Amino acid sequence: MNGRGFITMSMQELERVKVIEAVVEHGLTIVLVAERLQLCERQVSRLARRYEAAGPTGLVSARRGQPTT
Incomplete structure (x- = not known):
């Protein structure tokens, strides 16, 4: 999520x-x-529970923005 409250998502x-x-x-x-x-x-x-708890933000990859290892 960026500073303005928008969520960046891939098409998938x-x-x-x-x-x-x-x-x-x-x-x-x-x-x-x-x-x-x-x-x-x-x-x-599991995805449905995450969606209910956090909304669309819960389905975005947690690794977004992190450096690769």
Whole structure:
């Protein structure tokens, strides 16, 4: 997040936010989203919990802006 309250996201992260939001609002099933994002159902559940707790910011990579090792 930058100083003005904006979130920088990749297109992949933006797509992830849209479908995880649909899971949280009970529009899509976890199984369907897992197939679409090519993740396991457990990971989709974890992402949904992070979205509920922190909003779209919770789905942005935590390594963004960090130097590579």
